[in-house]
Amino acid sequence: MSDNHAKFNKLTMELRRGLLVMAVLEAVVTPHYGYSLRRHMEQNGLTVDEGTLYPLLRRLESQELLTSDWQVQEGRKRRVYQLSTLGEQAREVMAREWQQLNQALTNLTEGAQ
Amino acid sequence: MINPWLNRYAYAVKSHLPAQVRNDVADELLSDLIDECDYRSETLGRELNDDEVKQLLQERGHPLLVAANFLPRPSLISESLFPLYRQLLQGLVMLIAVVQLSFSAIRAAQAPDPNFWQLLPQLLWSILNTSLYGFAWLTLLFYLFAESIKKANLLQRWQADSLPLVPERGKYISRTGSAIEVVVLIYVTAWVNKTIPQSLGEPSIDLIFSSEWATLLPWITAVLIASLALALSKLITPYWTRPKVYAELALHLPTLMLLFLISQWDNPITLIIGAEENANHWAASSNSFRIALIGYGVYAIVDTVRKWGVLKAFTRG
Numbered sequence: 001m002s003d004n005h006a007k008f009n010k011l012t013m014e015l016r017r018g019l020l021v022m023a024v025l026e027a028v029v030t031p032h033y034g035y036s037l038r039r040h041m042e043q044n045g046l047t048v049d050e051g052t053l054y055p056l057l058r059r060l061e062s063q064e065l066l067t068s069d070w071q072v073q074e075g076r077k078r079r080v081y082q083l084s085t086l087g088e089q090a091r092e093v094m095a096r097e098w099q100q101l102n103q104a105l106t107n108l109t110e111g112a113q
Numbered sequence: 114m115i116n117p118w119l120n121r122y123a124y125a126v127k128s129h130l131p132a133q134v135r136n137d138v139a140d141e142l143l144s145d146l147i148d149e150c151d152y153r154s155e156t157l158g159r160e161l162n163d164d165e166v167k168q169l170l171q172e173r174g175h176p177l178l179v180a181a182n183f184l185p186r187p188s189l190i191s192e193s194l195f196p197l198y199r200q201l202l203q204g205l206v207m208l209i210a211v212v213q214l215s216f217s218a219i220r221a222a223q224a225p226d227p228n229f230w231q232l233l234p235q236l237l238w239s240i241l242n243t244s245l246y247g248f249a250w251l252t253l254l255f256y257l258f259a260e261s262i263k264k265a266n267l268l269q270r271w272q273a274d275s276l277p278l279v280p281e282r283g284k285y286i287s288r289t290g291s292a293i294e295v296v297v298l299i300y301v302t303a304w305v306n307k308t309i310p311q312s313l314g315e316p317s318i319d320l321i322f323s324s325e326w327a328t329l330l331p332w333i334t335a336v337l338i339a340s341l342a343l344a345l346s347k348l349i350t351p352y353w354t355r356p357k358v359y360a361e362l363a364l365h366l367p368t369l370m371l372l373f374l375i376s377q378w379d380n381p382i383t384l385i386i387g388a389e390e391n392a393n394h395w396a397a398s399s400n401s402f403r404i405a406l407i408g409y410g411v412y413a414i415v416d417t418v419r420k421w422g423v424l425k426a427f428t429r430g
Contacts, residue, residue, distance in 0.1 A: 034141060035148035050145055051174065054138075055182045070140075079141050 020048065022098060024056060025083065025091040028066060033078035057081055065090050118166045119146045122176060129180035138183050146173075189252055191259045197288075197348060198255050204292030205247045206240075208300070213239045216318055223386050223393055291348040298341040305333055319385040325378045329371060336367045358420045365413040372409055376402035 027041055034054055041048055060066045065087035071080045083091065123146070127139040149169060150161050161169070173179060190198045217236045221227040303309045305322070326333075343360050375381050380396040387393055 033144070035145045038145075039152075051179060051182045054141065054145070058134075058138075058183065076144065076147070077140065078144055079137075 016046075017052075020052070020056060021060065022091075022094045023048075024053075024060065025065065025087055025094065028081050028083050028087075029091070031080050031082040033071075033073065033080045035078075037081065060087070115143070115147060116150065116161070116163070116166050118163060118170060119143060119150070122146065122170045122173070125176035126179050129177050130183060134183065138180075142179070146170075189256045191263075194255060194259050194262075197292075198251070200288045200292040201255075201295060201348070202248065202251055204289060205251060205296045206244050208293060208296050209243045209247055210240050213243060219318065219386060286347045286351045286353060288348060288351045291344055291351065294344040295341065295348055298337055298344055302334060302337040302341065305330065305337070317385075317387065321383040321385060323378060323381050323383075325375075325381065329374060332367070333371055336364065336371060340364055353423050355424065358423055362417055362420055365409075365416070369406070369410060369413060372402060372406040376406050378402075 023041065023046055024037070027037055027044075032040060034050070034057065037057075038048060038050060038053055041053075057066065057068070061068055061081070064084055066081050067084045068079050068081045070077055072078070073080070120143070123139045123143040126142055127135050130138055146169070150166065153165070153169070154160055213236060217232055217239075221232055300309075304320070305326070339360075343357065343364065346357065376399050379399060381399065381402060382397040384395040384397070385392050386395075
């Protein structure tokens with residue numbers, strides 16, 4: 001049983017990892033610093049640990065999908081991320097792809113029933 | 114006032130990061146930790162004590178693991194080449210074990226009073242020691258090989274036209290056999306060209322080539338390199354194609370010619386075991402090479418007949 005649980009856990013983690021880029025691009029439509037982004041995603045039902053989120057933000061920034069700068073907010077230095085023009089285009093492409101995939105999955109599920 | 118444990122943690126993570134991102138990542142990490150402490154303080158309605166801060170840091174994980182998330186993850190052996198690497202490594206270790214075992218047997222036969230319990234650990238140590246060198250060299254070569262493949266974009270530029278014909282009976286080439294072939298050919302090429310030590314072990318075992326070898330060396334090297342290229346191609350694409358069959362058969366001819374020429378010389382190779390004064394000499398006579406020539410000739414004929422079957426299968430396929 002625990003073996004199956006571990007397998008299922010791994011599968012769902014893989015699924016989540018694939019969707020995480022899209023979720024982050026959606027979330028930073030409004031500028032966020034790391035911690036507020038994590039909280040924002042958590043409040044919307046997507047818990048991401050910091051060990052995954054921060055490296056991902058840096059990767060997306062190196063791919064020029066995000067931009068960031070240090071700002072002083074509430075008297076504290078914070079690195080604020082926001083979507084770049086390229087990131088906006090990527091977000092639209094991914095959203096379209098997601099809708100198509102979702103539709104295909106719905107078709108497959110309905111076909112199987 | 115920042116809790117000193119948070120500063121210590123950020124400092125520890127920083128020490129594992131490359132200089133160009135060190136301060137940036139550590140500042141962001143510290144900012145995140147402070148925000149998390151504030152959030153927990155608000156929930157509890159009081160400041161966090163040291164134990165609670167340390168608990169938070171425990172949850173984040175070892176500083177090395179946190180830093181590792183920010184580092185690129187290069188690999189010495191790429192995933193796509195790993196099966197080849199593993200087979201070559203297996204072949205290499207097997208070959209080293211066989212060679213070392215043979216040398217130990219020769220030394221034991223030469224020793225007046227061989228002690229098995231002394232020879233066994235020596236043998237195991239020499240296998241381990243040589244295998245470690247082999248492992249290091251093979252890993253380095255594969256890294257360079259993978260980098261050149263990546264630069265040349267070879268795997269991405271493949272063409273469907275290059276797919277093999279399917280013979281009637283599946284004619285796959287054993288990758289283990291090809292791996293051993295590659296290792297042996299590299300070793301022999303390096304040996305005849307004297308790019309690796311000619312003397313092995315203690316007491317030393319030397320193979321001395323007669324002076325006539327210099328006249329044929331470029332041809333021998335050319336045949337060895339051609340054989341090596343073919344063995345590598347069999348390793349990378351382990352199935353027979355017409356060009357591979359023709360190349361394999363074509364290589365028998367120069368090999369036979371070289372063996373024929375060598376068999377005309379007196380004592381082409383001398384095996385010397387031990388130090389100068391007490392050394393035992395064993396000269397491989399021209400007759401030995403005539404026997405090798407006949408043996409190879411028989412093998413070439415059998416191989417040609419077998420490969421002919423493969424070619425016929427292509428025609429029917």
